[in-house]
Amino acid sequence: MGKTAVIVIDMINTYDHADAELLLSSVHEVVPAVVRLVERAREQDVPVIYVNDNFGEWRSHHGEILDQALSGAHADLVEPLRPDERSLFVVKARHSIFYETPLAYLLTQLGVDRVVLCGQVTEQCVLYSALDAHIRHLGVVVPRDAVAHIHRDLADAALRMMERNMAARIGTADDVSLSG
Template sequence: MSKVPLKAAGAPPALAALILIDVITDYAFPGGARLRRAAPPALARIVALRRRLQAAEVPVIYANDNRGRWRSDVRELASRSVAAGAPAIAGLLPGRSDYVVLKPKQSGFYATPLAELLHHLGVRTVVLAGLAGDGCVLCTAIDAHLRGYRVIVPRDCVASISPARNRRALQILAESFGIDTRAGARITRRTLQATGGARAD
């Protein structure tokens, strides 16, 4: 996890968090070239979603694959992504107020401190966006649902190596788990307040 200070003692709970899954990547894995071609529209919408939710005081958490590099950190991952010319990476790099969790497997919860961080922040609703919709986003969303979180996966803020695979993953989330897959533009402060997920003014 990054060294960004946690929520100050006595501060009101965040209630919602935006979790960005594997948006920092060099695409150097099987299927990566196809995912790289499919990702830019979703990544552009993620940048806009992040900006809007940060303005609503929603914390941003990066859950990023360590790609088997156990001595790695987010700075190294970002450097590799920038060097590889990853699309839209400039607008997706973590800021000083963001949190970073490195994960060894598909789910952001598996063998990471993500659950403890969400508990510390008082989060009840998680908005998940990133790559790939039918892999790490799917696994993290199901894991969050099983842990009792209100889960939103904006359908236009995730990408997979093919549109068909992305649609199938979103369909599973919506139909089998009742997960909200509204478009990213429809996720606002008011939306999160209505679902118990944002701090009131």
């Protein structure tokens, strides 16, 4: 049997970007579910990997990204999801968590064959990452209550596409099995 990893996408965020106002209400709704999922993963020794945008700051590293987000206007959305000492962190520059990042190699090294994707944005980064995971023959799980959206109709369509076209399991954060 393989191993599962929980991947937290773009939740270390200043929300100082286009579409942030449209996104924020959804983020407020999903943070509790993401927190529960991450806490459960940590309790069960399931790898938690943060894959986060570098916001075009090519010299930045995860500590700087976290510090910047925690000093921003929406630190209340970041603080509950702060990476702990066991969390892994991958910096990305584009939508997919796999695009020109070492994530695929990291997952192979960890023996991971199934990913639980949570974070933002459902109809963008989560969708593209689910497709890239599927292409890499990874099992994909997306808890609908742990992914934030900009446009609900597009998010609903994206979740249907992930389920239908990528064999993703769509459920809730509390129902996700982390044992494979």
